[in-house]
Ligand SMILES: NC(=O)c1ccc[n+]([C@@H]2O[C@H](COP(=O)([O-])OP(=O)(O)OC[C@H]3O[C@@H](n4cnc5c(N)ncnc54)[C@H](O)[C@@H]3O)[C@@H](O)[C@H]2O)c1
């Protein structure tokens with residue numbers, strides 16, 4: 001290919017790629033290795049970063065790729081992204097909306113955790129953004145539909161912190177059963193209060209798990225190992241692990257369980273799913289644990305259930321509003337019930353630390369950063385939560401005049417015919433297309449492409465009415 005400069009916009013307004021500056025040095029092979037192999041999630045079908053023998057596709061001088069990482073994304077993830085020579089800015093906390101809007105205008109990639117709200121209002125300012133990495137499990141903080149319709153892929157880490165959450169739950173179940181939080185606080189304050197009333201072994205007690213997914217099922221295994229009886233409620237039929245049994249209705253679980261624990265996603269159906277009526281259905285002296293999302297439990301109703309003695313204890317890791325960073329900010333300004341909550345007996349309050357272990361954060365950093373690199377450099381969407389999953393085998397170094405076309409478009413009839421008319425002047429070596437709702441994703445590797453053809457190719461695709469985003473990788 002000729003090496004003269006050639007600028008091709010990726011997305012409306014961005015024009016910064018220089019074909020003459022395309023770097024094929026991938027560097028950082030080491031980054032695909034987990035620092036703690038034991039805890040690294042198994043590679044999904046996208047696998048780790050592409051092997052060095054594969055041709056490394058990059059439409060940019062990669063120093064042009066701007067990445068903003070918020071909420072203290074683990075070093076492992078930062079290292080991978082910096083290894084690509086992307087410009088990485090990493091901040092410890094999330095940003096308030098006005099600052100986020102300013103920052104997001106420039107960047108191609110943003111990495112967040114559970115606190116940063118990427119609403120349509122924020123995303124509409126993100127003119128250069130091509131991909132979002134949620135360095136966590138939950139993706140409820142992102143407007144996934146708006147992102148997809150804007151051609152922005154979203155990735156997360158579906159289960160790298162599940163074990164950490166499950167272990168925390170086990171710790172909390174025992175702490176609640178033995179009132180450890182209160183005893184410890186009393187002794188910290190100089191009071192010796194040796195009591196056994198209302199303190200129990202967990203052996204033989206019933207654990208009710210609401211949401212039997214990655215976290216719920218891990219917890220099920222651990223709880224049975226401690227001699228607990230496990231029942232669970234889920235909207236889909238799932239095989240119980242060990243001797244755990246599914247119950248048909250939420251009410252059945254609430255009426256039988258000594259400990260009720262929530263592991264559902266935040267969706268419309270789960271908002272306020274545990275409120276006054278559900279507390280009434282629970283056994284007197286039962287315990288409630290929530291490490292899912294703060295909107296799932298009606299906390300004022302929980303406060304009443306605790307004050308009335310209906311609940312013997314509770315453990316909360318998540319709240320409707322959570323601070324953007326660390327500090328003395330868990331107060332009534334954040335949630336108006338906070339002061340009452342803080343006064344309750346045998347209620348464990350933790351600052352959303354369910355997934356906060358070295359193992360989980362390190363594995364998540366690797367997993368999500370690799371997905372981001374594979375998307376930016378190769379267009380691979382395997383593992384994306386809002387786009388169809390599309391991948392093609394790598395181009396090789398023996399294919400120097402090939403380019404990869406990524407065309408994200410509205411899922412309407414007739415688009416493929418028009419795209420293939422445009423690509424038809426070249427040899428289409430391989431192509432894959434898939435749709436998800438209103439959005440379709442096409443990836444094609446075409447050969448015998450002269451550098452001078454690329455702009456025309458790009459522009460023809462951009463001019464189609466169905467276009468959401470065009471990227472040409474080479
Ligand atoms: N506290 C933390 O640090 C922390 C860490 C990880 C995950 N989480 C939260 O926990 C949630 C669960 O995580 P996961 O990995 O187990 O998710 P998952 O998707 O693997 O499992 C969720 C389960 O909930 C079920 N479900 C959905 N709606 C339901 C409903 N209305 N009633 C009953 N069941 C329902 C689903 O069918 C699924 O089996 C995440 O969405 C996230 O919000 C919190």
Ligand SMILES: O=C(O)[C@H](O)COP(=O)(O)O
Pocket residue numbers: 113114115135136137138139161352353354355356
């Ligand atoms: O969704 C998740 O994985 C958890 O809620 C953890 O979120 P965090 O990464 O913000 O701690």
